Amino acid sequence: MTDLMNDDELESMLRSVPLHKPSREMDDRVMHELAEAASPGPYRLWWRVGSALAACAAIVALVLMVISSNRQKAPGTGPIAKGVQPGAEIEFNPVRIEDRWSSLQPQGVIQVDDTPVRQYLQQSYERVQLIDEERNIRIEYTVPRHDLIMTPARFE
Amino acid sequence: MRSTLEAIYKDHRQGLFTVALSITRKPDRAEDAVHDAFARLCRGGISPTGDPVAYAYAAVRNAAIDITRKRQEMSIHAPAGGAGLSPIGHRDARTNVSIYNGHDPSLTGSDQAAMAAEAERIVRDAVEELPDAQRDVLVMKLYGGLTFDQIAQAMNEPLSTVASRYRRALDKLKDRLAAVV
Numbered sequence: 001m002t003d004l005m006n007d008d009e010l011e012s013m014l015r016s017v018p019l020h021k022p023s024r025e026m027d028d029r030v031m032h033e034l035a036e037a038a039s040p041g042p043y044r045l046w047w048r049v050g051s052a053l054a055a056c057a058a059i060v061a062l063v064l065m066v067i068s069s070n071r072q073k074a075p076g077t078g079p080i081a082k083g084v085q086p087g088a089e090i091e092f093n094p095v096r097i098e099d100r101w102s103s104l105q106p107q108g109v110i111q112v113d114d115t116p117v118r119q120y121l122q123q124s125y126e127r128v129q130l131i132d133e134e135r136n137i138r139i140e141y142t143v144p145r146h147d148l149i150m151t152p153a154r155f156e
Numbered sequence: 157m158r159s160t161l162e163a164i165y166k167d168h169r170q171g172l173f174t175v176a177l178s179i180t181r182k183p184d185r186a187e188d189a190v191h192d193a194f195a196r197l198c199r200g201g202i203s204p205t206g207d208p209v210a211y212a213y214a215a216v217r218n219a220a221i222d223i224t225r226k227r228q229e230m231s232i233h234a235p236a237g238g239a240g241l242s243p244i245g246h247r248d249a250r251t252n253v254s255i256y257n258g259h260d261p262s263l264t265g266s267d268q269a270a271m272a273a274e275a276e277r278i279v280r281d282a283v284e285e286l287p288d289a290q291r292d293v294l295v296m297k298l299y300g301g302l303t304f305d306q307i308a309q310a311m312n313e314p315l316s317t318v319a320s321r322y323r324r325a326l327d328k329l330k331d332r333l334a335a336v337v
Contacts, residue, residue: 005330013333014283014298017276018257022173026187030165030194037198038158 092137094130101125102145109153116153121146161197164212171300172216174255178295179220179288181252185227189220210309213296217310255295256280282332290325293318 005013102124109118123146130139165172169190176186193215256276283291289311296302296310304322308315 005334007326010326010330010333011298014279014294014329017279019170019174019299020177020183020253020255020257022169022187022190023183026173026190027169029187029191030169031162033191033195033198034158034162034165037161 092130092132092135094132094137094139097129097131099125099127099129104149107148110150112150117150118153120149120151122149158198160208161194161212164209165194168209168212168300171296171302172213174295174299175213175292176216176220177253177255178291179217180224183253185223186220189223190216192223193219207306207309210302210306213300213302213306213310214312217292254280254284255299256283279333282329285332286325286328290321290328293321294325297322 102122105121105123107119107121109116111117123144125142125144127140127142131137172190172193173186176189177183180186180189193212196219197212197215256279283294286294292311293307296307297304302310304315304319308318311318
């Protein structure tokens with residue numbers, strides 16, 4: 001059989017048979033569809049605008065999430081130091097720095113048990129910093145104090 | 157994207173239509189399939205990976221299969237004698253249309269023309285009798301001008317399967333057409 005007709009002859013024979021042709025109407029319909037795609041109508045335009053707005057909203061939400069996440073990772077809330085496992089004991093040899101300052105304000109004279117007493121308000125703040133530069137640890141606390149000081153008033 | 161689709165359509169309109177007609181067996185449904193496929197491609201775009209021509213053929217083939225399936229369902233659900241739709245799942249020779257144009261021997265004048273028309277009829281019948289999968293490959297290869305790789309992409313089949321289907325189709329046609337030659 002192959003001797004009678006090779007592949008090329010068979011293919012050219014098949015190609016020589018006229019095919020059923022598509023109508024011009026099909027061309028018009030497809031070309032119309034392509035033209036529609038090139039110039040979006042109002043519906044498609046609004047759909048695109050809506051999609052763009054949704055995309056912008058998603059980006060803004062993402063940025064806000066990243067900012068929020070970074071705030072949570074601010075110093076003091078994140079891991080203490082590299083390589084430290086939770087619950088493990090760590091060596092802590094800080095440098096201690098203390099600051100104190102106070103003020104004294106006269107509050108006038110009051111009568112206590114028929115005795116005149118001069119009253120002062122003492123406000124003091126004590127700030128302590130514990131800094132371990134080697135392990136990048138820094139602890140700081142401030143203690144406010146409000147004391148009322150009373151001394152007998154003498155009138156000469 | 158539009159220029160790509162337009163170029164594909166202009167270069168392959170006959171091949172795409174023939175593929176669709178080979179499946180639907182009705183010219184109007186084949187044209188609907190081509191139109192539907194390009195409407196979908198316009199909305200969804202061409203796949204960024206793979207061959208765009210193969211993608212267009214796959215889209216037309218799928219649209220033709222969808223249309224055929226819907227028509228089959230309609231004919232099954234239609235009341236008897238009500239809708240007047242012929243079940244296209246059955247190869248009804250009276251209503252099904254070949255991918256070939258077909259010549260009526262009675263319209264030709266000479267014996268030579270009549271013999272040529274008869275030879276064409278034998279070719280047409282031989283191609284029509286091929287299994288669907290083999291005929292699809294043959295149509296894409298011969299009338300669409302696709303490579304085996306493109307056909308494999310369009311049919312979502314391995315390259316070797318497509319090539320062997322084409323080989324078997326040619327062998328069957330040689331058997332049938334040997335008498336004509």
